[in-house]
Amino acid sequence: MMNTQEQLKKAVGEKAATFVKDGMKVGLGSGSTVYWLVRALGERIEQEGIQIEGIPSSIQTGAWAKEFGVPLTNFAETKELDVTIDGSDEVDPDFQLIKGGGAALFREKIIAQAAEKLIIIVDESKMVDHLGAYALPVEILPFAWERTAHEIEKLDCVPVLRLKDGEPLVTDNGNYIVDCPFERIEDPADLDRKIQAIAGVVETGLFIDMADTVIIGSSEGVTIKD
Ligand code: 5RP
Numbered sequence: 001m002m003n004t005q006e007q008l009k010k011a012v013g014e015k016a017a018t019f020v021k022d023g024m025k026v027g028l029g030s031g032s033t034v035y036w037l038v039r040a041l042g043e044r045i046e047q048e049g050i051q052i053e054g055i056p057s058s059i060q061t062g063a064w065a066k067e068f069g070v071p072l073t074n075f076a077e078t079k080e081l082d083v084t085i086d087g088s089d090e091v092d093p094d095f096q097l098i099k100g101g102g103a104a105l106f107r108e109k110i111i112a113q114a115a116e117k118l119i120i121i122v123d124e125s126k127m128v129d130h131l132g133a134y135a136l137p138v139e140i141l142p143f144a145w146e147r148t149a150h151e152i153e154k155l156d157c158v159p160v161l162r163l164k165d166g167e168p169l170v171t172d173n174g175n176y177i178v179d180c181p182f183e184r185i186e187d188p189a190d191l192d193r194k195i196q197a198i199a200g201v202v203e204t205g206l207f208i209d210m211a212d213t214v215i216i217g218s219s220e221g222v223t224i225k226d
Pocket residue numbers: 029030031032033034086087088089098099100101102103104105108
């Protein structure tokens with residue numbers, strides 16, 4: 001049986017799938033909430049015959065698209081997307097986001113930037129007053145990663161190299177992730193600029209002024225904010 005949080009993820013994933021119209025090119029985010037989105041899109045393709053093409057933000061999402069029959073394209077074929085739908089780790093009242101819990105932030109930012117509209121799907125636990133309680137994921141090059149982490153540390157946090165099975169986790173792009181516990185981020189745009197300026201940083205998990213709509217699942221039901 002599904003637990004409540006999983007039911008909320010399913011509800012928002014299915015709701016988001018209704019925003020996708022026939023003929024659209026769709027950016028497919030990553031994570032356990034996006035799983036339900038991809039599944040629901042597969043069902044709409046099968047039952048309603050809508051024709052869409054997706055670009056996945058991770059190898060895992062690409063595998064789900066294959067499993068559920070969602071056709072894929074790529075940026076060699078398509079430069080612009082109609083909509084991108086993705087999860088998030090934190091969402092503040094201005095729709096600024098922390099993403100990257102699943103280590104897919106770089107490709108997620110590419111598909112977010114490519115889309116006319118970015119829809120974020122979350123359960124209510126992700127809604128926060130201030131970003132930062134969730135340690136900010138930053139993708140960095142493996143080369144001299146200790147040096148890059150040292151520069152990030154000067155911004156007032158102690159970055160932690162993300163590990164998998166005791167080894168540095170390697171992203172789909174061949175890079176590392178450091179998780180940066182800032183605790184409370186007063187000015188997300190300023191922090192993003194400062195981290196981006198450090199050599200060795202590939203991308204940050206701060207998504208500034210990108211989200212247009214947030215679909216939130218709670219015990220009360222599904223709420224759409226935009
Ligand atoms: C992956 C992400 C995910 O969207 C984020 O971690 C939310 O995941 P979930 O839906 O599993 O809670 O940014 O890099």
